[in-house]
Amino acid sequence: MYDERTGQLDHQWATYAYAREEGIEYGMQRGIQQGMQQGMERGKxxxxxxxxxxxxxxxxxxxxxxxxxxxxxxxxLQEM
Structure with a gap:
């Protein structure tokens, strides 16, 4: 039976799932940016x-x- 509480829990779980996906995407973008910066520094x-x-x-x-x-x-100089 689908009641109001179940609807609230479904909404809450959907919100957590969305936030998790957004967090993963944000973390990947930051990682890529940091990697590029480190690569440029190493190149310099x-x-x-x-x-x-x-x-x-x-x-x-x-x-x-x-x-x-x-x-x-x-x-x-010794490392490279």
């Missing part, structure tokens, strides 16, 4: 590391372009 770091390794720019300039210390930049 890689480009500057390559310029330093090829002797085109000085290590000090590379660190300055990335807004990091020379010591931090050294770790990127």
């Amino acid at each position: 770091i890689g480009t500057i590391v390559n310029l330093v390794k090829e002797g085109i720019i000085a290590k000090e300039v590379g660190a300055k372009k990335l807004n990091i210390t020379e010591k931090e930049f050294e770790s990127y």
